[in-house]
Amino acid sequence: MGSEGPPAITIYVTGFKKFHGVSENPTETIVGNLKEYVEKKGLPKGLTLGSCSILETAGQGALAHLYQTLQSAISGVDTESSNSGRTIWVHFGVNSGATRFALEHQAVNEATFRCPDEMGWKPQKAPIIPADGGISHIRKTSLPVEEVTKALAKMGYKVMTSDDAGRFVCNYVYYHSLRFAEQNGTKSLFVHVPLFLTIDEETQMQFAAALLEVLASLN
Numbered sequence: 001m002g003s004e005g006p007p008a009i010t011i012y013v014t015g016f017k018k019f020h021g022v023s024e025n026p027t028e029t030i031v032g033n034l035k036e037y038v039e040k041k042g043l044p045k046g047l048t049l050g051s052c053s054i055l056e057t058a059g060q061g062a063l064a065h066l067y068q069t070l071q072s073a074i075s076g077v078d079t080e081s082s083n084s085g086r087t088i089w090v091h092f093g094v095n096s097g098a099t100r101f102a103l104e105h106q107a108v109n110e111a112t113f114r115c116p117d118e119m120g121w122k123p124q125k126a127p128i129i130p131a132d133g134g135i136s137h138i139r140k141t142s143l144p145v146e147e148v149t150k151a152l153a154k155m156g157y158k159v160m161t162s163d164d165a166g167r168f169v170c171n172y173v174y175y176h177s178l179r180f181a182e183q184n185g186t187k188s189l190f191v192h193v194p195l196f197l198t199i200d201e202e203t204q205m206q207f208a209a210a211l212l213e214v215l216a217s218l219n
Contacts, residue, residue, distance in 0.1 A: 009086040009216050012050035012073045013208075016093055016169070019057035020115045026196050027092040028054050030208050038209050047216035050087075059111055059172045061119030066173060070180045087186040088143070088215055089177055092208070093170035095192040100158035101199075101207055103145045104165040104190040107175035110135035112167040128175045139178040143189050144218065151214045157207050158199070165190055189215075 013034060015027030031052045038049055053069045056062040073087050095102065109132050111123040127135050145161050152159045165171040174190040181188040191211065193204055 008046045008048060009088065010048040010050045010073070011088045011090055011212055011215060012069075013052045014069065014089070014091045014173075015052075015054050016057045017054055017118070019118055019169070022094055022096055022195075024196075025057070026094055026193055026201070026204060029196075029201060030092055030193070030204055033205065034208055037205050038212060041209055044213050044216045047212060049212065055173065056118055057169050058117040058119040059113070059121055059123065059169055061117070061121060062169075062173075063176070066176060067180070070177060074184050074186065089181065089186065089188040090211065090215070091170075091173055091177060091188070091190045093165075093173075093190065093192055094195065095166075095170075096195050098192055098194040099198055100160055100194065101152070102160050102162040102192040103149050104141070104170075104174060104192065105145050105161060105163050106138050106140040107165050107171050107178055107190070108135070108167065109133070109137040109139070109175060110167050111172050114168060117169055128172055129179060132179075139175055139182070141178060141187065141189050142181070143187050143215070145189070148189075148211070148214050148218075151217075152207070152210060155210055157203075157210065159207075162192065165192070 013031050015031030016025050018025050034052050109128050111126045111128050113122045116122040149159050149161050165174050177188040
């Protein structure tokens with residue numbers, strides 16, 4: 001690893017399919033088109049965009065797919081070169097009431113679904129990982145969320161930080177991802193986006209590409 005500059009970074013991305021009340025999930029479009037979009041723009045030096053996966057909007061029923069997706073990012077990593085520390089997961093989810101993008105600091109060990117997920121599961125006050133203790137246990141991202149938010153705001157995006165990813169599937173997936181990241185030396189970030197009616201598709205695509213650039217520039 002004698003190369004100059006920060007080591008190469010690989011970012012893997014997920015979005016969600018439709019769910020109750022949101023017939024067209026903007027994150028399915030963003031993530032589905034992201035690879036082609038950033039390749040046209042040209043990726044920043046040292047950045048590789050890994051898989052772009054669309055998850056079922058479900059908790060327990062989608063766990064096998066989630067872990068398969070997370071595992072795929074580290075299965076080819078040479079642990080001796082500790083490249084895993086330069087692997088970042090970015091999960092996109094929609095907040096239909098939002099007017100701006102939100103970078104989530106943390107996830108809570110609680111599943112309280114306001115409606116059944118797409119596989120019919122509706123937990124109430126259930127710990128996501130019982131071994132972690134009670135439903136108040138929190139896991140935080142190791143990424144500098146404030147710094148990333150400021151950089152994106154300087155570029156002109158309507159963006160904020162958030163300490164509450166809800167208690168639905170977004171929080172459920174983020175909690176599992178943060179735990180996986182801690183165990184495997186990777187990093188994880190959850191980003192809530194508004195509907196395309198609120199911020200149009202092209203702006204959201206630009207935001208997603210800008211987020212990758214900012215993450216790639218972190219030392």
